[in-house]
Amino acid sequence: MIEEQFRARLFAVSGLRQEAEQEVRATSALLSVLQVVRPLSKRLLGPLGASLSDSAEVLAWTEVPFETADGEGLRPDGIVTVSSRGRSFTALIEVKTGASRLDADQLANYLRLAQREGFDCVLTISTEVAAFDGAHPTKGAVVPKGVALHHLSWARILSESIRELGSEGVTDEEQAWLLGELIRYLQHGRSGVAQSRDMGKGWTTVWQGTRDGLLSRPTAEVHDICKRWDQLLHSCALDLAAALRSDVSEPIPRAHRSDPALREKEMAEQLCDEGKLTGQLRIPGAISDLSVTADLRSGRIMLQADFGAPTDKGAKGRVSWLLRELREAPGELVIEAFAERSSNPEQATLDQLRKDPARAFTSTQRPPARFRVTQLSEMGRSRSATAKNSFAVSVAQAVDGFYRTTVQHIRHVPPPAPKTLKEPAPAPAEPVRNDSDEPGTLSGDPGLPEGLGAPSPTNRGRQSVPRPSEEGEGPDAN
Template identity: 40%
Template sequence: MSEETWLAARLIPTSGINGADEQERRATSALLAVMSAVREFGRSLTQPLGAPAGPVQTFIEVPFRLGDGKAFPDGLIRVSRGQRQWTALVEVKTGSSELQTEQLERYLDIAREQGFDALITISNEIPPVPGQHPTAVDKRKLKKVALHHLPWSEVLTAAVMQKEYRGVADPDQAWVLGELIRYLEHPRSGALEFSDMGPSWVPLREAVNAGTLRPTDPAAVEIAGRFDALVRFAGLKLGRRLGAEIVPALTRRELAEPVTRTQALATQLVAAGAMTAALRIPGAVGVLSVTADLRAAKITCQVDVEAPREGRPTTRVNWLVRQLKEAPETVRLESFAAYSRGPGNAELLKVVRESPGILIGDPSKEIRSFRVAANSPAGTKRGAGRGSFIDSVLAAIDGFYEDVIQNLKPWMPAPPKLRSPDAVVEPEPVATSLVSTAISSQDGPEV
């Protein structure tokens, strides 16, 4: 047998995983061990949750007595610095397993009795809004104990960004973190990607096409939440490639009250048969907006760009077109004039390249902004794979960033130029007719 068929020994092997319990136990132990061994990675996960910047200690299946019985949370994390100590229980789910309300409330009671600070849950469930928990629990149990949730995709993103972009000081620790990344990326690890729009997807899509979807239909709220979760997952996945933290573009109210965001998206779905979300990418020229139109079966990605503040209208259009030399000809451009309402002048990039003036409506009005958009077909299947809605959204976002957004730069005015020292400045003649002879308080006595 040739050496090409030999399997390299791995620190965290995926072989030998028998059943969901073994999968969950191995993922928990691997993650917590690497958090303790790789200092930078442990801090990247615990500091945003309120832990101090200190050594991370981790344990698995710690027994606690609650009432007449015993409970075994999947793990425990303790971070100490000086006199301060931060402790959190950990509950982990892998594969398609979901967090259970009764179990979480029992662990919250244990944390409160023990004086712990938080309960951290890790699963493949992705809340639509960052900071929101996918499982509803009794609010009264959260008065003294914080409840945090980390999707596996977010854990993987944090690991990749720490190793590939932020860096790990110790080479051996960097190798250990790389082994965790290899493990989590393996299909048998149980750390799955977003792969299902839910059982309500097909009935809802049929109701949208038939025009029978109503605001009281619970499927509208469910699919609206899953769409936000899908866009958030797309941001995490794109962020791993860019080495940047990409987050959903939400208002302060939507972050404080996630229910309002989901309800507004469900209302849009009922009224227009479409759903819209946005991603904020560091350093990008604008926010990436994505709209899924279920009636037209298309995905639209767009970005708004501020036009240059000087130059003729044709010059401003050419400034944008020059930056889109690698973009497909089917990209749509739209210009908006100052103090104008309604839609602007729109045309495909292929036409604008030949006739830039087609985006100029009234030459006397100043162009203030542009909109660059691209359409792609939307899949219909609820799962992942060819012809699925999930893959069509992910491909549309990645493709639009690669073809359009990463090539766009904001306009900057030219810096002022130094005047030549040899230049002769002619004094301006004083107009005698403008000299005032009226008496002023600044005049002194006449000599």
């Protein structure tokens, strides 16, 4: 049997050495698949403003020459159009691979070209990861009126491709094969699109300064580490999204979305003051957000999930519920149980709680209102993602392990079933007029004083209701 490594491939990686050739092949491979695999083009281009119609026509070109008003030649890496029902969306595409970075001046030229040609946007693709969805990794690019600037990292394109292949969106076998060939190509080390996850040249200096308490103020190296940390969390979100076939994101405060510089500034100050890099990941359907902390002073990575306890159980029942949910979780997890309106939790390892569940409420004698589950692991110290003791790899493995062994098994607590209403008390019987009584008399009304209703047995025949004979007489007079 011939080995799999010799199988013919649609997108070959043999002979790929220089970045220029990597850019050409990666651009051509991606754009050719976008023209055929409609679910993928919808997923990648739809959020940018392209039509989401299944019948839309997608066309793409590479290295189309243009000339500026000054006679300067421009040759963008690609152009893609999506047309449907008389409406057309066009994006000019600039691609970088490997360690190449997008240039603000080059982007400015392409933005002006897109404005002149009536294109909708400029789309950049590179190994750089934006701090959050909607942000751009390149600073200083001036976006003219009438055109937009968007960015997709190769990591996101790969993640979305894997998700689409695993979903029910690609039902055509040939399209599925094309998408699989694109994924295989992007995952190959020679393609030039793999994210390095390198923590930068200043990593060792910043880590040692943090450990020794010598970081008194944010420096350029500190800001660079914070930016790379944000990109690392974004990459972890993409990895989980591909594995879960779901949208995993970072919950970003509104103030940070409107001012990315503020986000970087606050992260740098936290790193100097506390020696920590922090962030969160949001997974649809998970019991809570995942809190991720890299403590450079202690050399540990901390993953946490914080969630409410079931309200329809007592103290023992709430702890028993948690132990059932964590039956497959590692015993070294740290469990904190918070009573209602208490900030001082009962704390124990999962193994300790398994032996003595009452440790979760012994001192307060009050049932836990919420739980916090914490996983601690050793932090890698090397800046390189390919090193044996890599910081980035240790963070990615901690995130993946915490979700797989712990968070995904904790189910949401259903609300208690609604209770049936008590049977309402019967309404008092309406007085019934007795036709045999004289006009104006009421029969069977227990609420009337004796003498004003039906005659009582003791004075029947001797007392009757007075009957007015003339105007101004009778019980209602005056």
